[in-house]
Every structure is written in structure tokens, then in C-alpha cells.
Amino acid sequence: MKGRKLTILLLALALVFLKPTHVKSAQMEDYCMVPPFVMGTSVKPNVLVVMDYSTSMQFPAYLPCNNLIIQNRTANCGLINGSYESDRDYFGYFDVNKYYSPDQSGRLEENNRCSPIVNRVGGQNCISGNLLNFVTTTRIDAIRKILTGGKQTPSRRDRSLISEGSAYTVIIDFGNNRICSFSISANQPDQRELSILGTNCPISGLNNVRDNVRIRIERKVSDDFPIMGILHDFCGGLGSETSSIVAKCKFNMQLMIFGDDRGSGSSIGVLKVGKNASMSQLISNINNIMPFGSSPIGEALWEAYDYYKQNNIHSYAGNSHLLGIGNAEKDPYYDGSGQNSRPVPCRKSFVLLLSGGAWDGNVDPILPAYTMHMQDLRDDLDGKQNVETYVVHAFGELDPTTGPNGRRAMITTAIFGGFADIDNNTWPYPFTNYPSNSRNVTYPLSQCNPNDRWNNLCAEWDTAFGSPKDGLPYNFYKADEPEQLKATIYQALVDILRRASSSAGASIPESKRDVGAMIVQPYFYAELSSGADSAKWVGF
Numbered sequence: 001m002k003g004r005k006l007t008i009l010l011l012a013l014a015l016v017f018l019k020p021t022h023v024k025s026a027q028m029e030d031y032c033m034v035p036p037f038v039m040g041t042s043v044k045p046n047v048l049v050v051m052d053y054s055t056s057m058q059f060p061a062y063l064p065c066n067n068l069i070i071q072n073r074t075a076n077c078g079l080i081n082g083s084y085e086s087d088r089d090y091f092g093y094f095d096v097n098k099y100y101s102p103d104q105s106g107r108l109e110e111n112n113r114c115s116p117i118v119n120r121v122g123g124q125n126c127i128s129g130n131l132l133n134f135v136t137t138t139r140i141d142a143i144r145k146i147l148t149g150g151k152q153t154p155s156r157r158d159r160s161l162i163s164e165g166s167a168y169t170v171i172i173d174f175g176n177n178r179i180c181s182f183s184i185s186a187n188q189p190d191q192r193e194l195s196i197l198g199t200n201c202p203i204s205g206l207n208n209v210r211d212n213v214r215i216r217i218e219r220k221v222s223d224d225f226p227i228m229g230i231l232h233d234f235c236g237g238l239g240s241e242t243s244s245i246v247a248k249c250k251f252n253m254q255l256m257i258f259g260d261d262r263g264s265g266s267s268i269g270v271l272k273v274g275k276n277a278s279m280s281q282l283i284s285n286i287n288n289i290m291p292f293g294s295s296p297i298g299e300a301l302w303e304a305y306d307y308y309k310q311n312n313i314h315s316y317a318g319n320s321h322l323l324g325i326g327n328a329e330k331d332p333y334y335d336g337s338g339q340n341s342r343p344v345p346c347r348k349s350f351v352l353l354l355s356g357g358a359w360d361g362n363v364d365p366i367l368p369a370y371t372m373h374m375q376d377l378r379d380d381l382d383g384k385q386n387v388e389t390y391v392v393h394a395f396g397e398l399d400p401t402t403g404p405n406g407r408r409a410m411i412t413t414a415i416f417g418g419f420a421d422i423d424n425n426t427w428p429y430p431f432t433n434y435p436s437n438s439r440n441v442t443y444p445l446s447q448c449n450p451n452d453r454w455n456n457l458c459a460e461w462d463t464a465f466g467s468p469k470d471g472l473p474y475n476f477y478k479a480d481e482p483e484q485l486k487a488t489i490y491q492a493l494v495d496i497l498r499r500a501s502s503s504a505g506a507s508i509p510e511s512k513r514d515v516g517a518m519i520v521q522p523y524f525y526a527e528l529s530s531g532a533d534s535a536k537w538v539g540f
Helices: 002-014 028-032 129-136 139-147 230-234 279-288 297-309 366-374 403-416 456-460 482-500
Strands: 046-053 069-071 074-082 099-102 107-110 126-128 159-162 167-173 179-186 192-197 215-221 252-259 267-273 349-355 387-394 476-479 524-530 533-539
Touching: 046 297, 099 129, 099 215, 126 129, 129 179, 129 192, 139 230, 139 279, 139 482, 230 279, 230 482, 252 279, 252 297, 267 279, 267 297, 297 349, 297 366, 297 387, 349 403, 349 482, 366 387, 366 403, 387 403, 387 482, 403 476, 476 482
Parallel strands: 046 252, 046 349, 074 167, 107 215, 349 387, 387 476
Antiparallel strands: 069 074, 099 107, 099 126, 159 215, 167 179, 179 192, 192 215, 252 267, 524 533
């Protein structure tokens, strides 16, 4: 053994003076072998977005859904009392500092003649974009605006941003007995119309503009108006839509949904966008899948497990056509194409779960999240291929009945789907088994309360990877309103990239007194061989 160590040491020293006898040729998988002082890899990670398209995504983004009734696959949230704050910016399709009037077709377009109005409410034939956002923005509108820039008409000419979601009536008292009733009707979720009535309502004349045309909740935009969201930030900006996700994005992103898209039957973990897809396909699916149905989150995560395993073990969805071990156009752990497909076993993989969290299926989502995190999913590849689950819990506070249960479930799912097993007992502290129901686990845990008793093993998930000590897992994000949601989704994606990235770059010493202006660049061989002996990452 000592002789073997000596041989390797001599090989390392010889690098400074001699050309090595055999240097392994550089392949993609070589870059998965990382020096011990470098964390992660430079390989793009896999990010499978598992997205909630249940009926709750039709609900208003700033208002509760009261007395829910379903008609023609459209939610009706009944009568809602709204409290509008004109000095606050509300997120949505409309410009908060502009005013709008309906055009001849009923679409809302900017009206420069409203410029004397500065109350952010409206007046004669004018309504504030900020008020429109508060009244009309739905949860799916907000998510689409954040991710893609919003759902738009198919034509590049005469474009509109189209709201989709539920019907309801909002009553707002602007003071001094000025009361407006904003009534939204919808024969289908993407056919929403607005009527404005009321006693001394400060907004008048809109309903009678253009021969009594109903106001369509669509924002008319110019041909050169940039419609872009977070995905464009990570995928090359505007103009990248025709490119493949693999080529342009900082991650390999796929899209899986749960809900019931346009009456096609239950969509439990349906893989809508696989690996070999373009940005336009990803954007189109996010924008055009109609939210409706239940929230079988656990079943959907089992389908995510099947995708990464590339084996259709579960029968919740028919995703077989997008599976193919060793096929780089389908397999998330391969690059290249056709016969040139090559494995990338070190690629880190993630699930990004976007949901209200109130799961109502037969599978608790902590089971598949834990299994993906702990199990080696691919015994055909070197190393261990597992998946970490990031959770964004959206709009929970607007659902007083299901919201708290959903929040507890999503926190627990994040813990079981991403903990660091410090004590090597295979369970996240303080758990030693699955809880009977993730919806009933209360937080902060008594053992992990940062304001009281906090065991050091809580660091398995609370303060893991540099997150603050707050009694919540590092991979759990909560957003009750659209503004927060945009920031949390962006932060989650940045953290995923941070976890998956590494570099060994050139550096200039802080003190130039000893080495002058010389640039120090580490140099390594991925693998160096001499006879029967070899060493990885030998260098200077």
C-alpha cells in the first residue's frame, strides 16, 4: 500500500517536469470528477417543474374565493368584499401607472386622454391599470406573467394578454359613499368579461362605450411590446423561443402538471414538456393548459420519480413516449443525440414543485419526495443519481380552510425531499419514520424552534447550505401574493443553479508583494495513469 501511495506521489511530482505517459482523453463524464475542494459540477442541472393546474389556480390572486360553485369547468367564487389600496402596486397584466378604456372589440387598451387622472382608480371612460390588476388578476395569470410574460393571442399582430380564471363579483368602497361593483363573468375560464356598476362609482361610462360592448379582460399591446418572464432571464432573453431548452437555458427544464386540462381526463403527473423541447413549447404549454381539477400532488411526484428513473413504474399518467434509457433526446442523464448519446452521471437533478399545497389524492407527497432523495434512481450509471425537491407554496393564506394544511404538507415534503443526513440514520431529524399525514405536522417543530429549543441536528434541513435558522427547510418557499411569488420562484431557481454549479478559475493573490503580478491558475488532469496505477485530479 505504501508503495502504491509513493508511486502516485511521484506521478504528481513528475507533472512539473515531464510529459505524462498516458493522459485520459477528455469526455463529458470526465468533468463529473471534481477535485475535493470544488463543490458540485459545471454540468447543467435537470429541473423538472411539477406545476399545479387544479381548480384553485382559477381563483383570484388578491381575493379569497367564497362560496365556490363550478359551472362548465369554470369556478364561480361568488360575492367578495375587496379592500383596494391605491398607494400600493398590484401585480398583473396591466401597467400600474396607466389608465385603460375598451376598444371597439372590448379589449382594454391604454388611453392617454386619461392622463389628468392621478387617483389610481379611474374616472369617465377610464380605469386604472393598478385597480384592474387588483380586481381581475387570477393565480394562473400571476404565475404565467411571472414565468413567461403572460398568455397572449396566437397572432404576433394585434396582440393581447388574456386573463384566465374564475367568475366573481368584487364590491369596493372608495369612501364617501363611492361604491363600485366589479362583476366578472366567464362562460369558459379564458373568456372573462367585466361589468362595472355601483352607487356614485367614480368609474363611469365604460359599460356603454363602443355600442355597449362587454369589456373583455384582455390587455391590448403593441407589436413591439416585450412579453417576457423569468424563463427568458434564464434562457437567453427575447428571441430564444425557437431554440431548444438544452441549448439556451442554464438548466435542462421539463414541465409536468396535475389537474384536468380542458376535459381531457385527469392529468396526474402528465409530462407535457420533455427533454428535447424548445422554449416555445415550454411557454405554450404553461400558457395554454386550462386549470381545472383536483390536487393529487403525491401521485404526480411518483410520475416525476418515473421520469428520472426512465421507467414507467406507476400508472397515473401515460408518459412512456417521453422515456428512453440512454437516448439523449429523452433521458435526463444523457447528452448528445442518437448514436452519439453519452452519459452524464454527475448531473444534479431537482423537482421544483409549484402548488397551493392542499393535496387531496391518495398518496402523501412526502413518500415520493423522500424516495427520490434517498434512492439511487439509476443503477445503469456510475455514482448515485438522486433528486432534491424544492417547494414553492403559493397563495396559501387566501385559503383559510385548506391553506394551513397545505402549508404544513409542503414544509414536510421539502424536509423529506432534501435533507442532509448528518447523523446517517436515513431520516430527517427529528423524524424516524414517515408521519401519518404531512398535513398534520405543525411548525416550528418543538425540537427545531429557533426561538426556544433548537437541536444541532435541525441543521440537516433548517440551516443546510447556508440558509437562515428559521425553523423552515432551506428548500421551502412561501408566497401568498404575486409580488412575493415572483421573487421566490426566481430565488429558488438561482439556489438550484448555485447548488449545481462550481468552478476552478484563475485568481490573483491578494498580496502582490511575494509573487508580483503573476496570475495563479490551478491545472489538473482528470485522470493520470501509469501501468496499473492511476490517480484522479493530479495537478499543480
